[in-house]
Amino acid sequence: MNIALWITQGLLAAVFLASGIMKSTQTKAKLIASGQTGVAPFPLPVIRTVAALEIAAALGLIAPRLTGIVPVLTPLAAVGLIAVMIGAAIAHWSLREYKQVFGVNLVLLLLALFVAIGRF
Numbered sequence: 001m002n003i004a005l006w007i008t009q010g011l012l013a014a015v016f017l018a019s020g021i022m023k024s025t026q027t028k029a030k031l032i033a034s035g036q037t038g039v040a041p042f043p044l045p046v047i048r049t050v051a052a053l054e055i056a057a058a059l060g061l062i063a064p065r066l067t068g069i070v071p072v073l074t075p076l077a078a079v080g081l082i083a084v085m086i087g088a089a090i091a092h093w094s095l096r097e098y099k100q101v102f103g104v105n106l107v108l109l110l111l112a113l114f115v116a117i118g119r120f
Contacts (some may be wrong), residue, residue, distance in 0.1 A: 012111055016058040022036065028031075079116050085112060089105040
């Protein structure tokens with residue numbers, strides 16, 4: 001189980017680190033053009049805030065458990081990503097992008113839920 005959790009944490013960390021870096025460095029138009037259409041309803045400051053949260057969560061999924069320093073932060077980071085994925089699903093639903101909601105958003109939410117439950 002520990003190996004499955006580490007693999008899932010690594011996958012989630014990679015996805016959200018990449019997403020956070022993109023959201024923190026690119027314009028809204030570039031993000032939409034690259035496929036991150038869920039940012040469309042939001043102003044740039046909100047997008048940048050979500051980017052910071054995604055980067056923090058990516059680090060929180062790996063660093064605390066790896067170092068043994070406050071390891072309870074790992075499941076809390078996963079819970080934070082669950083909240084981000086609920087927000088993403090709502091945004092995509094409002095854009096009528098149902099495949100995104102039931103595809104990527106749901107899968108990432110379930111992976112984060114697995115980490116949260118497994119690490120608490």
